[in-house]
Amino acid sequence: MPDLKRTRNRLKIVIAVLVLVDAAAVAMLLTPLAGMREARQQEVRQEWQQLKSREYAPWRGLDKKIPRAKQEIDEFYQERFPAQESEISANLGSVASGAGVRISGVRYVVKDAPIDGLQQIEITSNLSGGYLQLVRFINALERDKLFFLIEGVELGSEQNGIVGLQLRIQTYMRSTS
Numbered sequence: 001m002p003d004l005k006r007t008r009n010r011l012k013i014v015i016a017v018l019v020l021v022d023a024a025a026v027a028m029l030l031t032p033l034a035g036m037r038e039a040r041q042q043e044v045r046q047e048w049q050q051l052k053s054r055e056y057a058p059w060r061g062l063d064k065k066i067p068r069a070k071q072e073i074d075e076f077y078q079e080r081f082p083a084q085e086s087e088i089s090a091n092l093g094s095v096a097s098g099a100g101v102r103i104s105g106v107r108y109v110v111k112d113a114p115i116d117g118l119q120q121i122e123i124t125s126n127l128s129g130g131y132l133q134l135v136r137f138i139n140a141l142e143r144d145k146l147f148f149l150i151e152g153v154e155l156g157s158e159q160n161g162i163v164g165l166q167l168r169i170q171t172y173m174r175s176t177s
Contacts, residue, residue, distance in 0.1 A: 080147040081118060083174045085110075088121060091146050092169075099137035101129040113172055122151075123169040131163050138167075147171055 082088055085108060096103045105126040113120040127134060141148050149170040156164025 077117070077174060079145065081172045081174050082146060085121070085173065088123070088146065088171060088173065091144065092123070092125075092141075095140050095144055096127070096137060099129070099140055100133040101127050101137040103127055110173075115172075117175050118172045119175050121171045121173055123167075123171065125167050125169070126156075127165040127167055128162055130161055134163055134165050141169070 082091070088108075089106070092106070093103065103125050105124075107124045109122040109124075111120040111122065127137065129137070138150065138153070142150065150167065151170050152166075152168040154166040156166060158164070
């Protein structure tokens with residue numbers, strides 16, 4: 001027969017330990033270590049407010065940002081897109097002369113641009129000059145005040161240090177209508 005007295009003593013010890021654990025849990029709940037319920041709720045509210053303010057921060061001042069963006073777009077159009085084709089060819093010529101490159105056989109094709117108020121201009125031209133001069137021309141064209149997008153470069157023949165190059169360029173022009 002099992003020893004009931006010994007089992008009873010073990011159960012008393014286990015119950016005493018559980019009562020002590022419960023007392024410790026109640027003490028932790030009621031002491032300042034755990035914090036008051038209101039304080040915890042206030043902390044949660046503050047964290048929630050910070051999260052909401054970070055989430056909506058990009059939208060703040062949008063009423064001022066939109067007119068400013070429209071103004072910057074208009075300035076970009078005025079500075080980077082010419083109103084006449086002659087400005088494009090004059091600018092292309094000045095960049096070429098500055099780099100020491102000769103331009104021949106320039107062809108302009110005007111198309112409607114996907115953006116209202118602009119026309120797309122595709123320029124195909126043949127260039128000749130030294131290799132370093134052609135590199136300087138392309139570099140200067142990419143850095144020019146007018147907007148030029150180089151679509152393609154085809155290297156031609158080389159004779160006596162003069163390299164031939166065909167260049168396809170895209171730019172935009174403000175519509176007059």
